[in-house]
Amino acid sequence: MRLYHASTVVIEKPDVLHSRSKLDFGPGFYLTSIREQAVRYAERFTRRGKIAFVNEYELDEETPEFTIKSFSSYNEEWLEYVAACRKGLQVKYSYDAVSGGIADDHVFNTVDLYFAGVITKSEALGRLKFEKPNNQLCILNGHMLERHLHFIKATRI
Numbered sequence: 001m002r003l004y005h006a007s008t009v010v011i012e013k014p015d016v017l018h019s020r021s022k023l024d025f026g027p028g029f030y031l032t033s034i035r036e037q038a039v040r041y042a043e044r045f046t047r048r049g050k051i052a053f054v055n056e057y058e059l060d061e062e063t064p065e066f067t068i069k070s071f072s073s074y075n076e077e078w079l080e081y082v083a084a085c086r087k088g089l090q091v092k093y094s095y096d097a098v099s100g101g102i103a104d105d106h107v108f109n110t111v112d113l114y115f116a117g118v119i120t121k122s123e124a125l126g127r128l129k130f131e132k133p134n135n136q137l138c139i140l141n142g143h144m145l146e147r148h149l150h151f152i153k154a155t156r157i
Contacts, residue, residue: 001033001055001058001059001061001113002035002059002151002152003029003031003032003057003059003137004029004031004032004033004034004037004038004054004055004056004057005029005030005032005038005054005055005057006038006039006042006044006045006051006052006053006054006055006157007040007042007045007052007055008045008050008051008052008053010052010053010055010154011055011151011153011154012151013126013152014023014029014055014057014082014139014145014149014151015029015142015145016028016029016139016140016141016142016145017142018151021086021088022085022086022087023085023086023138024046024082024085024086024100024101024102024138025081025082025085025098025136025138025140026085026138027138027140028097028098028138028139028140029138029139029145030136030137030138030140031057031059031122031133031136031137031138031149032135032136032137033135033136033137034134035054035121036052039052039054039134039157041093042054042157045156045157048157052055052156052157053154053156053157054136054154054155054157055151055153055154056132056150056151056152056154056155057150057152057155058149058150058152059129059137059148059149059150060147060148060150063096063097063144063148066096066097066141066143066144066148067094067095067096067097068095068096068097068098068099069095069097069098069099069100070099071098071099071100072099072100072109073101074125074128075125075128076121076125078100078101079111079114079121079124079125079128080131081098081116082111084117085113085143086111088150095140096139096140096141096143096144097137097138097139097140097141098137098138099137099138100135100136101118101134101135101136102134102135102136109148110124110127110147111124114120127133134146151157
């Protein structure tokens with residue numbers, strides 16, 4: 001599977017150590033299968049006067065020794081998982097990678113209102129059902145990165 005990661009540097013050997021902790025799926029190396037999504041994210045760096053790259057990788061199709069959790073929609077399970085990760089809480093399941101929708105600006109506003117207690121879980125889910133999930137894969141396990149994610153090239157944006 002072809003995957004992309006936007007950055008201000010070329011990342012030939014990604015790791016999980018340089019990640020922030022309170023992200024959608026916790027600390028890890030984040031990628032997307034949608035190149036245009038990575039380009040849009042890289043353009044955020046260029047608007048701030050920074051150099052930006054879209055790093056391209058190939059993820060092995062078979063990773064039998066690793067557990068990947070996939071969220072196919074913005075549902076209650078996704079909301080609870082993202083809420084726990086964004087609060088920096090230990091999630092009750094241990095996965096090597098997690099895939100699903102990103103809490104982008106529109107989605108994040110809803111999630112933020114839910115976190116703040118302004119809207120209920122059912123109100124948040126009602127709003128989220130109209131959002132089309134974009135795509136992210138967070139590899140949480142460094143061994144999975146080393147064994148199954150292969151750098152192809154980086155393109156300057």
